Amino acid sequence: xxxxxxxxxxxxxxxxxxxxxxxxxxxxxxxxxxxxxxxxxxxxxxxxxxxxxxxxxxxxxxxxxxxxxxxxxxxxxxxxxxxxxxxxxxxxxxxxxxxxxxxxxxxxxxxxxxxxxxxxxxxxxxxxxxxxxxxxxxxxxxxxxxxxxxxxxxxxxxxxxxxxxxxxxxxxxxxxxxxxxxxxxxxxxxxxxxxxxxxxxxxxxxxxxxxxxxxxxxxxxxxxxxxxxxxxxxxxxxxxxxxxxxxxxxxxxxxxxxxxxxxxxxxxxxxxxxxxxxxxxxxxxxxxxxxxxxxxxxxxxxxxxxxxxxxxxxxxxxxxxxxxxxxxxxxxxxxxxxxxxxxxxxxxxxxxx
Numbered sequence: 001x002x003x004x005x006x007x008x009x010x011x012x013x014x015x016x017x018x019x020x021x022x023x024x025x026x027x028x029x030x031x032x033x034x035x036x037x038x039x040x041x042x043x044x045x046x047x048x049x050x051x052x053x054x055x056x057x058x059x060x061x062x063x064x065x066x067x068x069x070x071x072x073x074x075x076x077x078x079x080x081x082x083x084x085x086x087x088x089x090x091x092x093x094x095x096x097x098x099x100x101x102x103x104x105x106x107x108x109x110x111x112x113x114x115x116x117x118x119x120x121x122x123x124x125x126x127x128x129x130x131x132x133x134x135x136x137x138x139x140x141x142x143x144x145x146x147x148x149x150x151x152x153x154x155x156x157x158x159x160x161x162x163x164x165x166x167x168x169x170x171x172x173x174x175x176x177x178x179x180x181x182x183x184x185x186x187x188x189x190x191x192x193x194x195x196x197x198x199x200x201x202x203x204x205x206x207x208x209x210x211x212x213x214x215x216x217x218x219x220x221x222x223x224x225x226x227x228x229x230x231x232x233x234x235x236x237x238x239x240x241x242x243x244x245x246x247x248x249x250x251x252x253x254x255x256x257x258x259x260x261x262x263x264x265x266x267x268x269x270x271x272x273x274x275x276x277x278x279x280x281x282x283x284x285x286x287x288x289x290x291x292x293x294x295x296x297x298x299x300x301x302x303x304x305x306x307x308x309x310x311x312x313x314x315x316x317x318x319x320x321x322x323x324x325x326x327x328x329x330x331x332x333x334x335x336x337x338x339x340x341x342x343x344x345x346x347x348x349x350x351x352x353x
Contacts, residue, residue: 278296
């Protein structure tokens, strides 16, 4: 993309703005075959207290930028929000960048003269906080995954996950529990930009450090942090998928007498089930009525394939259903209903000469 024979283009670009929230966007494709594009999200010229969160930024020359230049016309504030600058020029004050996926795999971008420059760029940015972002690219950035630059830059970088490097180009960065040089196999589809963690991503899972409440309490999907022993590094907080719903629950044998029904149930257990809850009712069981259905067992082993249920019975139909739970407490959807008495329907066989 070229504008008037230049590359002055980008996504969200604000000057002198205060308190902006840039959230839940997908921004992609801002780069040029000649010249270096602006960022997918760029806040500068004295912007303040910007919140950038839960965005997916794909194949942009630069991802998120707080600040850019060291002089010029910029907004200032009477409460002196950056005393360490001692009255010097600041291009962005405060702000938080958290829980973003920033990704590049377009070979044309990566091999262009300016390439994929930087994922998060903090230039003359004072008191910015950068938490739990994932920056990944299939080729090396021209500059960095995350970088900070110029004397009045003072930033905090915590629990960020990057495939390449954090680069000090001047200023001060307080760093804690960032993972550099991450391999793409840590992600669901690292080559194509699905940067959710896989179960084997042990370099990132539960490896983050504590962050004060209110600064980053969830992840890119809105899931609560931490999930497990500790925070995960990067924008995604890994959770094991809930077990698949059982679809073949059935009554294979039933016996009545003496005011009881003994029904033998069979099913195929989901692969990641740890426990199984089994219930029954006198009407079909749905997700809505599951909680009010009567208990048979609430903590069968997840590998259980059959169960002999004995319950009081005089007449009518009894319905059975189950749910399975994984090791992290996530429940499957409701199984199909099995019921007794069963009704067998036989279709006539018609033979023709």
